[in-house]
Amino acid sequence: MSASTALLTDRYELTMIEGALRDGTASRRCVFELFARRLPGGRRFGVVAGTGRLLSLIADFRFGEEELRFLRDGRVVDAETIAFLESFRFSGSLTGYREGELYFPGSPILTVEGTFAEAVILETLALSVLNHDSAVATAAARMSIAAGDRPLAEMGSRRAGERSAVAAARAAYIAGFGATSNLEAGRAWDIPTMGTAAHSWTLLHDDEEDAFRAQIAAQGLDTTLLVDTYDIRTGVEAAIRVAGPGLGGVRIDSGDLPVVAAAVRAHLDDLGAVDTRITVTSDLDEYAIAALAASPVDAYGVGTSVVTGSGSPTAGMVYKLVARQDADGGWVSVAKASADKASTGGRKSAFRRLREGTATAEVVAVADGFEPLATAAQHPDARPLQVDLIRSGEIMPGFEGPEGVRAARAHHLSVRAELPVRALGLSRSGPAIPTHVV
Amino acid sequence: MSASTALLTDRYELTMIEGALRDGTASRRCVFELFARRLPGGRRFGVVAGTGRLLSLIADFRFGEEELRFLRDGRVVDAETIAFLESFRFSGSLTGYREGELYFPGSPILTVEGTFAEAVILETLALSVLNHDSAVATAAARMSIAAGDRPLAEMGSRRAGERSAVAAARAAYIAGFGATSNLEAGRAWDIPTMGTAAHSWTLLHDDEEDAFRAQIAAQGLDTTLLVDTYDIRTGVEAAIRVAGPGLGGVRIDSGDLPVVAAAVRAHLDDLGAVDTRITVTSDLDEYAIAALAASPVDAYGVGTSVVTGSGSPTAGMVYKLVARQDADGGWVSVAKASADKASTGGRKSAFRRLREGTATAEVVAVADGFEPLATAAQHPDARPLQVDLIRSGEIMPGFEGPEGVRAARAHHLSVRAELPVRALGLSRSGPAIPTHVV
Incomplete structure (x- = not known):
């Protein structure tokens, strides 16, 4: 097994880069967001997991000789694209929910900013990791709540x-x-x-x-x-x-x-x-x-x-382009309009509104294009949910490895305590708190 | 990520080895079988997949310095067990269904023969690989049948x-x-x-x-x-x-x-x-x-x-000790008797009975202890289903890598053509052919 994660990727990401290198759009700055349209299985909340793993996998996202040979010999992309991939290193930024954080429909769990080429190429890897790990964590949180103070061990390998x-x-x-x-x-x-x-x-x-x-x-x-x-x-x-x-x-x-x-x-x-x-x-x-x-x-x-997400083995998250530069460098909000899969364009910032320590709403503020994110000062009764994970290609400390796991577990247990009582029920229902898009 | 597969293992396998090294049972020869008690999701047949991957993963099942340090520092097992693991190399034998073969409840999909220590240690790895890959292959076969001659691509990464x-x-x-x-x-x-x-x-x-x-x-x-x-x-x-x-x-x-x-x-x-x-x-x-x-x-x-097995993300296969030597070297058939999880002791051999090219039954012959496997000559109207995969630690050629995948696909398409028409229905049902234990 190759240690590179660069081919844990859908072919279309590389062929889109090929096309974008040819027509000059590869270097357009873009904002992609990873989010869930709904919570699977009638769950009342979701749990973000996989973020710490993803950061390390992005660090290993390099095309080595073996990967390039496959792409060249299999004629997956042309020589110009091979040259681009050879020196590829993610130099954009990632902002997102802390690992262990709760999420709801429309929560901007991960925001990727960079050129089209460097942001689109992470689509499959980011979704694979977060969809799997969050599905397990969401099911696990329900079991942990049901078990109360009794010890609970995972043995589903x-x-x-x-x-x-x-x-x-x-x-x-x-x-x-x-x-x-x-x-x-x-x-x-x-x-x-x-x-x-x-x-x-x-x-x-x-x-x-x-x-x-x-x-x-x-x-x-x-x-x-x-x-x-x-x-x-x-x-x-x-x-x-x-x-x-x-x-x-x-x-x-x-x-x-x-x-x-x-x-x-x-x-x-x-x-x-x-x-x-x-x-x-x-x-x-x-x-x-x-x-x-x-x-x-x-x-x-x-x-x-x-390990199978108790009936919902994938969290069903998607990765969508929400804003991009145009030919003149101006920012444009974008969204597809497909039947039953429409999404909201524009960069999002997110806060959890609390009343006396209990969560009452997920507030998602939508920027026009690429305005600065709304600040906590604008939402004084709410906790900001997004943190910097990667800045200009540099992974922020504290999220990876065992240290990141400990922090994520502590964060999860602390934010779970903010949930209203109705979030703790196990029957199929809607989200425990509403998402307000403002 | 470590290239070793040795820790893709449940802790109890190593602590059982520790106990068995102490009381002398570690070297008792054993036969373990991997099988499914039922087909999940009301499926009419299952498809074996993962075998070729498993063989390569067993070849990488070595405890290196990093793995041993973890076991030593974490006090998972004692020094004698560490010494045993340090030189561990699977030297037993694997027999099993070809990859791509169909299976039914009770089919002896994989038979592992070796000492207790070397056979019990493969439990988690073998189940992880075959449960996941077979769940996907079984769902995929139904989709492939439904698609008929139209091209069908997997894009669920x-x-x-x-x-x-x-x-x-x-x-x-x-x-x-x-x-x-x-x-x-x-x-x-x-x-x-x-x-x-x-x-x-x-x-x-x-x-x-x-x-x-x-x-x-x-x-x-x-x-x-x-x-x-x-x-x-x-x-x-x-x-x-x-x-x-x-x-x-x-x-x-x-x-x-x-x-x-x-x-x-x-x-x-x-x-x-x-x-x-x-x-x-x-x-x-x-x-x-x-x-x-x-x-x-x-x-x-x-x-x-x-990729999620269309509602059945794991094949639910189990790995059970069916025969072992006693203190005098004699063979004994064994099986647990637990409520709703009882199994049949004794080594199994398996054949698919055909009439005019159409499968009519899975025949599973149970040996007392460790008798030689029933031979095809004893079942002239039936195709033997088991092949040697590893002999005394040596992996047989043809199963690993791309060559193994090509062979498995060809084998699957050929044996699928033997299925009776009722096997091709999609609604929930029982197995398409009965399993006769003889």
Whole structure:
């Protein structure tokens, strides 16, 4: 796999650059905005994720010899375009919502300013990263709300592409999960990793007690034993027989969880294992987690549903040209008028209006062409939502790597606390706050 | 991003190895099988994809200094396990369905034989790759059937994680798509790439005609012009005014497609552009494609729905221990008995029974423990489905790289032709042929 990200791009971006280099429009200054027309799945809010990853991927967006050879040999673009790409380096600016921030329909999540050529070329990469990561983070936030104070771990790597799995672990952590099973997410992003054991571990051994004994020998008494390989009741008995009542936890991965959890709790208590925790992990989503709120469950492990966005695997964001220079260097607001896909031209600035600490509206101010962004002073009751991410090609510090993940998680938890109560419901609904375009 | 794939792994795989190294079970020979309990989304067949990618990723499954440092510093496993991982290299065997092959519930898609340690460690990676790629290929095959002889291109990169997008383009091509917009898929897998232009291309220019003129100057008269930025009727007029009736094609990305396609066809014909093709690309899935069968559409571009598995973004395959050695070296069939997740122990061999060239059943023969696989001679009316992929750590030739993709696509198209007619329906149903476990 090439380390360059330059070909994670749709072919038309390069052929448009070819055409624009020929007719002179490639150097027209442009403003592109990335936003969502709606929140998928009847969600009440969205969570921005992927921004920190995107900045690093843009830094790796260079056409090396291998990439150029492919474009040349495959006659994707002409020699002049190859020469342009050879020295390509994004020198424009990115402004956008902080990673972890909430978003609503029409929120200008990312604004890219640069020449047409350097801004259009980032379309696919920016959308790939933000659409995937935000879909996971949005689902994860709902699960995190449903789980309340109970620990919540992401363990869905096996149900996602092998690299998307790492990004999904990262997005879930930003949106409130406490840990992941994915080791690469631990290495690359400094996210706490966790794990118990698989059914194969029990089946490998001649009997269940052997398996439990070996796990405790290696992992200590605080480990979590998987008790449902054969029969949960005999599994719990074997676990406590081997470990004693000081066993850390048991995991249940099958059955009707509210019923089974209650039975296992009673059984553990009978055996004196009153502090042994119960972790449940079978096909959980936000609804199943909410349904377990009154059950004696101590921790949740979530797989498929979080990495696939719980029914909405992509956030459906789009990347649109909203303003550009004309032949004389003047700025023009632009927007397409296509049936059911019309958008609003002009550069946007965004604020969240708050009343006594609770969000009441998303305010999106539309500039004519390329006026300066509205300032916070003009919206004194509102928090400005956009920050500089890249200035003239230079990535701003604090957003990339593990540092960026920690900041994004902290920011998310802080802004989630501003949501009105109605935002916390799980049923299909409209956005929790209105978007006012002014 | 690290080139090693060794940490694309759930933590519990390494902690199980730690426990197994301590109690001596790590070296027990094991057979794991990867299979699907059911076909998601009421599908009538599944398509295996990802196998060729998986083989290369297993070749890169080595713990380098960076990976080991993380495991050591994070105290994920003990020093003995670190030493084991340091020299780890998969030396077992993989047998499985060819890439592109069809599968049904219970089909033994992949069989991994080796020590417990070397087989359990591949669980997450194997599932990540096959679950993602097969979900895409299965959806893609349905779209390919619905499209019939009309060209079908994948253009969903922006709605998938940036690396999963490349894998999705590859899976869609294997399942019958003819091209992709994703350039890295072109470079890495030699898949034909295609593209037209975005709305931003039209908006960049002072008027639509300028945009069309510039695109034709760069791409030639055979290019496809996007005509719905402002108004489709005036867009078509501008396109033919600029290009003349010899224009290659127009693309429509919005509106009620059957109605709009018919109107555009009539309009093009009126203007004398009787050979100008119509490509449609707005939120298509297999149902929308089928609904356009009688419309004057010449080509389809599919985005979101194919890369997200059209409602089923993961194939839901699992990886289970089915046989292992005991302490004396004898073989034992094993299976868990968990509520609603029970599986069948023992190594499986698989055949597709055919009558006059049409598939009638999936035959899965279960061995007791580790008996030799049933041979084709025992099933003379059936085609054996498993081939050697890795023998004692050596990857068999022909499956990796572009060569493997070509072979997988050819194999898929050939075995799809064996399906009974009822397999081609799009509505929710059961598997097209029964699985007989014998």
